[in-house]
Amino acid sequence: MVLNQSIKETKLPIFGRRHVQCLLLFFGVSLIYAMRVNLSIAIVAMMDKNASNPDFPEYKWSEQTKSRVISSFFCGYIFTQVPGGNLARRFGGKVMVLFTVTSSSILAILTPLAVSIGDWWLLCVLRFLQGLGQGSTMPASVTILAKWAPVEERSSLATYLFSGAQFGTVVMLGSSGALASSSLGWPSIFYIPGMCGLCWALIWLWLGASSPRDCKAITLAERNHIETSLNAHKKDDHEHEMPTKVPWRKIITSPPFLALLVAQSGYTWAFWTLLTQIPSYMNSVLHKDIKSNALLSSLPYLTMVILGFICCPFVRAFEESKVVSTTTSRKIFNTIGQWVPVPTFIWLAYVSADESDLAVVLLTVTVAISSITHFGWQVNHIDLSPHFSGTLVGLTNTAANIMSIIAPLVVGYIVTDPTSSQQWRIIFFIAGGYNFIANSLFLAFGSAEMQPWHNDEVKVQELHPLNEVSLVAKPADVEKRKAPV
Template identity: 80%
Template sequence: MVLNQTIKEAKLPLFGRRHVQCVLLFFGLSVIYSMRVNLSVGIVAMMDNKAANPDFPEYKWSEKTKSRVISSFFCGYICTQIPAGGWARRFGGKVMLLFTVTSSSIIAILTPLGVGMGDWILLCILRFLQGFGQGSTIPAMATILAKWAPVEERSSLATYLFSGAQFGTVIMLGASGAMCSSPLGWPSIFYIPGALGLSWALIWLWLGASSPSDCKAISQAERAYIESSLNAQKKSADHEMPSKVPWLKIFTTPAFLALLTTHCGYTWGFWTLLTQIPSYMKSVLGKDIKSNALLSSLPYLSMVILGFICCPFVRAFEESKIVSTTVSRKIFNTIGQWIPVITFIWLGYVTSEESDLAVVLLTVTVSISSITHFGWQVNHIDLSPHFSGTLVGLTNSAANVMSIIAPLVVGYIVTDPASPDQWRIIFFIAAGYNFIANLLFLLFGSAKMQDWHGEELKVKEMKPLNDSAVVVQLMQEEKEAI
């Protein structure tokens, strides 16, 4: 593209406002996930205070009650997934994220008080409300990413951004054991993330923006680069923007249905491990809560590192045009979902005497799944940048039904937490689902923009970006202003 080349040759900031937004979203997602996963380790301390700080209350809940408590978050989470995409388009991603982080933080801070007043029932209600508030997170972020990420940088920026989920998981799981054993006890795993969330909300209110046109601090050069890239994609698609969400067309598109199924398969395996690793570590591998927390966080730390390492290589691979975007998505998705099939099955045959091997396999299973960032996880924007938030809401809603069911299935099957045979069934289910999900993505998945796509990107107070001379003039004006 001549225009994009002209802009690139001009002096773009090395670290632009799109990168600032990406960093803010990274830490915002980190805080959100720290409040989402804190209960995975926290509930171990709440049910056995001798393993943490015995000065705080202990609750004698059954395994089924424990599963209900963990699943309650996702019951609320799926309620706002589908409408959240429309809300983000209407009110802007900035407003939606501000709401979700603020509300979730306040509920986190109130949780210890709520448990003391209403036991596990009130805890379930609070987690439901927290999930309800967090339901708009991913759709809002997808909507923002669709406005801020140039087509050439979409995969890499998406990977950096969504790695915040694993980073928050690592920090929370890694520190939760020490926090539960500290003088602040298990309530600290709710207080600290809540306080961090409120701090992030203030920074986001100051620096966040829903799109380049809403950002006063962005340079003309960077804004021209982003919007020309998105406009070029719009022109190549040659579609008119629909006034309403084309629900029927979306649900009859094989590529979308394959994406939805793949998302569900990934989520089943991911959340089975995320919510159950601490229990598996304690019951089968015999790890105490401190080593349990650190070892539980290791897979997610590896996931973050691997995702960051792969970003520049994947971007170079995609820019080389060796294969089409569709083939690229399928290659990386296969790596991220079919290698875990092998490790899940292997985990099913690991005994309690092979705890080191179990940790290695858990680490490989979780970390290699980060490669799906370059597969299905960015595919929503491929199919329709305009409706990306709605598509994310749809697939996330369906996928998080898996997040509700998976812990309940564990509670139903694993009646004896120390039984490797019962855990083997859990690992086999996750392996089978991942295999089938990626197989469907290989057969029907696509990165082609769909004919029902629309684009609402509008350039405010700028000349149309259809002439490279306009861009050159913008560069010169900015240079003179500096």
């Protein structure tokens, strides 16, 4: 019996605890994004009861008020990006992710009540708080991924995790129309994802772990596999060195980090231009309102999720083959994800009104192919510094979300006549050009090498006997050498 248990402990499971963590984070991120985009859909029904179930309250808000309500989330979101990464590094990613999903779920459930009590201004406060809480989601998730993902699986596990954003968007876009028209009305667009979020939080509290060493259910073989992979890419032998402070100056003057920041900003500019402005373009120029068809409006993002999943095994096999270096691999996939959309942007700019079907195809290709950046800049934070990956995500996400605020303002400044294809052409050229320049800088200065400041100014923690056990130690040997932590 003991021998059989030892064999199980030393055999690497096909579906291990690292996959469980990634799957849980996938659904957690999906719920976070569902609670992020739900208002942009629900507010249509809230302002026009004839568009949904007329038995629920209607609010006569102006377009200016509508914009304030929608933007209030992002005003809170940008403030907790960097602090969220630091808190995840200090207290563990599990606690921070649990907080973000739980707080966002409670606020989502309270949304209909808040609107009935305080109208739009209380809704703005609630959405601001929701954004404030969600700001640390991605930094904390990446902090967890940095400790759970073996180097050769880093791209694929990151893709599965990040695809949760598109999955949550697709599900929310596809189901919101039916929910608003049902007997539950538009409040169900807030209640259902909120309740699902609380259920997820209970499962995460039970199964989630910040690192393999915090997970009691992980096998010795899987823990050894993860730690061996991560230790093989360290620049020194101090496995348990922990930074005493963040080397801010060295980070913000690091060429690879700045190239990463520009690449993410370029991607975000193009992504949010498409997400927020394409419906208006297709309605005004091509005379085809894709918002009226939930399936059509979610098609580009559904395709994005599917393509990302399809590419994962091929990319993993490619990286494990060691045909090229990790840096070259990152640059190849980032180039596909950011340069292929450049000609489709240009083509989309010259599509005529009687070619609206072609425009939908081009839109789908442009959004879907950008999922390849999951294997490029989106995982590059962990490459540069596993210790500070959450902090790096916080910095780049802050810059990227500023782009998501500026991009619609630029559209409003340039497109004074929504029916003018010439004015829209400028918007597409800006998005395509920004993508081209951003990836060019990533090609020139990007890197997947761990940076010198990763272990800068560290305090070596005292190793207890368990930590000194050989990575290939047998379970029986481990039991003999265990000591109190």
